[in-house]
Amino acid sequence: MLSVIGIIVGVLLFVFMAYKGINIVISAMASSVLMILFSQMPVYQTLTDVYMAGFAGFLKAYFLLFALSAILGRLMGDGGGAKKIAVTLAKVVENSSDANKKFLCVLLVPVLYFILSYVGISGFVLVFTIMPIAKNLFEVTDAPWRLYCFGGPQAVSATMLIGSLQAGNIYAADACGTSTTAGVAMSLIAVVVWWVVTIFLIKMFLKSAEKSGESFATDGTAIKNTPDKSSGIAESDLPSLVLSLLPLVLVIVLSTAFKMEVVPALFIGCVVAVIAFYKNLKGNLKASLTTGLTGCYGSVFTVAATYAIGTVIKGLPAFAAFTSMLNNLPGIAAGAGLGMISALIMASVSSPIPVFGGQMLESYLSAGLSAGAAHRLMTITGWTCMAPHNAGISNACAVTKINYTRCLKVYMIATMVPGFACMVVCLALAAVGALA
Numbered sequence: 001m002l003s004v005i006g007i008i009v010g011v012l013l014f015v016f017m018a019y020k021g022i023n024i025v026i027s028a029m030a031s032s033v034l035m036i037l038f039s040q041m042p043v044y045q046t047l048t049d050v051y052m053a054g055f056a057g058f059l060k061a062y063f064l065l066f067a068l069s070a071i072l073g074r075l076m077g078d079g080g081g082a083k084k085i086a087v088t089l090a091k092v093v094e095n096s097s098d099a100n101k102k103f104l105c106v107l108l109v110p111v112l113y114f115i116l117s118y119v120g121i122s123g124f125v126l127v128f129t130i131m132p133i134a135k136n137l138f139e140v141t142d143a144p145w146r147l148y149c150f151g152g153p154q155a156v157s158a159t160m161l162i163g164s165l166q167a168g169n170i171y172a173a174d175a176c177g178t179s180t181t182a183g184v185a186m187s188l189i190a191v192v193v194w195w196v197v198t199i200f201l202i203k204m205f206l207k208s209a210e211k212s213g214e215s216f217a218t219d220g221t222a223i224k225n226t227p228d229k230s231s232g233i234a235e236s237d238l239p240s241l242v243l244s245l246l247p248l249v250l251v252i253v254l255s256t257a258f259k260m261e262v263v264p265a266l267f268i269g270c271v272v273a274v275i276a277f278y279k280n281l282k283g284n285l286k287a288s289l290t291t292g293l294t295g296c297y298g299s300v301f302t303v304a305a306t307y308a309i310g311t312v313i314k315g316l317p318a319f320a321a322f323t324s325m326l327n328n329l330p331g332i333a334a335g336a337g338l339g340m341i342s343a344l345i346m347a348s349v350s351s352p353i354p355v356f357g358g359q360m361l362e363s364y365l366s367a368g369l370s371a372g373a374a375h376r377l378m379t380i381t382g383w384t385c386m387a388p389h390n391a392g393i394s395n396a397c398a399v400t401k402i403n404y405t406r407c408l409k410v411y412m413i414a415t416m417v418p419g420f421a422c423m424v425v426c427l428a429l430a431a432v433g434a435l436a
Contacts, residue, residue, distance in 0.1 A: 003318035006038020007345070015388045018404040024394055028305035031310045031389075039284075039316045046312070047268055054311025058304040058391075065124060068266035069129065072247060072273060073128035074292030075301040078284060079277025081244035082286060086136030090280055093141060102143040106150060108204050110136050110414075113151040117158035119256045120165030123392050124303070125266070127152070129248060129401045135223055136215050144209045144403050145220030149410035154394050156415055157194045158336050158347050158380045160422070163185040165256065166378050168350035175357025176375040183376030189429070190380050190422040195420035200405045205410070222401035227291070233280055248271040299398035307393040310347050313389075319345060323356070331367025335374065336427060337358045339381030347390040349382030373430055380426055384421020 010031040017027035021132045029051070052326060076082040093104045111303060112130055117123065134148050159168040162181040173180050208214075217224070238244075247269040256267040274281060281288060322341055329337055338360050342352035353360075364374035386393065388408060397407045 003035075003316050004321065005041040006035045006388055007313055007318050009038065010035035010372065011388055014364050015405070018408075024397075024404070025300045025305040026118055027371070028309050030391070032309055032398075034037070034373055036318060040316065041316075043394050046058055046315070050315045050431065051168045051308045051312050054257055054308035055072070056143045057311075058307045059300065060256040061304075062124065063300055065266070066128075066296045066303075068263060068270060069125040069128040070296035070299070071289060071292035072251075072266055072270050073132055074288050075130040075270060075273040075277060076244075076247065076283065077127060078281060078288040078291075080220055080238040080280045081247065081272060081277055083136055084238040084241055084244040085232065086140070088139045089133070089137055093137070102206055103202060105137050105141040105143045106147045106206065107199070108137065108220060109148055109151040110154045110198060110202075113154035114158050116252065117166060118161060118164050119252055120262075121252065121255065122262065123134060123152055124395055125157045126263065127396055128242040131223075135220070136354050138220065139224065142216045142432035143221065143247070143401070144205070144214045144218060145216050146218070146406050146410055147202070147209075148400055149396060149402065149407050150198070150414045151419075152396055152411060153386060153415035155392070156383055156385065156419060157191060157198075159349055159382065160187055160194070160376070161189045164351070164379075168353060168382060171350055171353035171357065172375045172378040175353055175378065176361050176371040178375045179371065182372035184372075186376040186380070186426050186430070190426055193422045194418040197421050198414065201414060201417060209365065218328065218400045219406060226401070227388045236282065243276045284381075290407075291434075299395055302398045306347075306389050307391040308347070309389040310351075310391075313345050315416040323359075331357045331363050331364075332369070332427060332431060333376060334422065335363035336381050337365070337367050338363065340384045340423075344384040347385055347387045349379070349385040353378055359406055366424070368433075377430070381425050383415055383423060386415035 012026050013034055016033035017030060018024055029047070032047065032051050033043055036043050043331050056257075073082075086288060089108060093101050096104055111132065113123070113126055116126055116130075130151065131148070134151075138145055138148065145281065155166065159166040162184055164180065169180050172178075177184065200292075234407075251262075251265045251269040252274055254260040255262050274285065278285075322345065325337065328334075338356050339352065342356050344347055346352050360378055363372065364377060365371070367435050369377075390411075392407055393411050395404070395405045396411070400407070
């Protein structure tokens with residue numbers, strides 16, 4: 001019981017310290033130490049063997065991904081590609097009514113995240129490539145910058161849709177012996193519910209922002225003041241829309257159609273970006289590459305520190321206690337409960353499935369559900385993953401320069417409200433046999 005309390009208090013400490021502006025790495029280590037103390041485990045040994053192993057493991061697995069994503073994002077920005085895409089989209093938005101301009105601007109970000117997440121591009125990559133485009137568009141429409149955070153949660157909804165190349169959908173297929181297109185009806189219902197609720201939330205946030213006088217500058221001053229060489233490029237000197245889109249499209253095609261690993265695909269995208277935007281980059285190419293690379297350092301260390309909290313939690317006695325307790329619940333409740341709690345603790349929609357997928361499958365099958373329905377429920381119940389120690393949230397804060405607590409609030413509401421609605425609808429239909 002003490003270990004359980006330690007997890008709760010530790011996560012609250014992490015949020016509190018981040019809210020007070022204390023460095024995320026320090027906050028993550030402090031919260032981990034508190035959890036370890038509550039679990040009566042050796043502090044130094046656990047920090048070195050568990051926390052630092054998770055920290056180093058994340059760097060080993062993702063540093064190149066972060067570095068190349070940041071460089072590509074910088075090349076897109078400094079070369080004028082991001083500005084060209086934003087200018088083109090701004091013209092579409094400007095043709096709408098005044099009441100819809102901000103709404104369409106904000107909605108565009110989650111739509112882009114959903115599409116690119118669906119084809120398997122990591123959110124860690126997307127924030128570097130979409131942010132420069134969104135920044136220009138949000139400035140033009142004076143939309144509240146923190147609403148950019150509606151984008152990241154779409155990686156969760158993209159995992160729910162049949163055929164998704166997100167890891168969670170692939171892991172669920174492996175665990176259930178199904179294909180990535182299993183559970184068609186449940187998948188479509190979940191995604192429709194998610195987007196209906198998301199659109200409602202965006203409108204609600206915009207209405208609240210209008211009443212309080214919130215604008216782009218409220219959270220966007222820091223990112224606006226970040227050096228941006230594209231601001232000095234005349235619109236007539238911007239690359240064509242086709243050239244501007246080419247590096248991003250190439251990364252998507254190489255990683256999906258040709259099944260190339262994302263890191264080499266990003267490297268090729270960077271090379272193509274240099275060639276496509278060389279006219280605007282030639283005087284500052286060295287500076288752009290350097291700025292892009294160094295710009296990822298803070299982000300990757302922040303995310304690694306946050307990720308390592310989850311590694312510590314998985315090693316605590318409370319984690320085993322949670323799973324043992326859930327085994328005593330009846331079928332559907334046990335499967336859904338395990339899916340929600342493991343996603344919350346591990347702060348991931350995909351990581352719990354390889355670990356607990358077999359257990360969740362057994363619970364769903366015992367309740368009379370098909371393997372396809374079990375597969376889809378595994379991806380749907382992962383909506384709790386956007387916990388305060390989720391690495392994606394820390395990454396978004398570092399890149400967008402939005403205050404952690406304001407970013408966290410949008411992330412959690414934009415994930416947990418539609419996610420809960422999806423789960424309730426799908427579980428209710430499954431319980432009455434409509435989606436068995």
